[in-house]
Amino acid sequence: MALTITVTGMSCEHCEQSVTEALEDLDGVTEASVDREAEQATIEGDAEPDTLVEAVEDAGYEASA
Template identity: 70%
Template sequence: MTQTITVEGMTCDHCEQTVEEALEALDGVASATADRDDESATIEGAADPEALVSAVEDAGYEASA
């Protein structure tokens, strides 16, 4: 299953990596790709959308499902 969430506040490659690592640490996430230009993250897996948003917010970025 592919999910996409909105992520605001990423400004560089390191930001994208931080978001990806935060998402990939969740159970049910097979992989994650963040894109600062599109202000989004695409997640492969069956994780709860609220958990995805919380993980990104815990990493210091604004997110919404």
């Protein structure tokens, strides 16, 4: 299942990588693609949306499902 969440606060490639790693470290996430210009992350897998948002926020960015 693919889910797209909104991620704000990213300003560079390092930010994208930090969010990608935070998401891909979660159980149930098979792949994450982050686009700072679109302010979105698309996640493949079966992780719960609240868990995804929490991981992004723990990485220092704002997120909403």
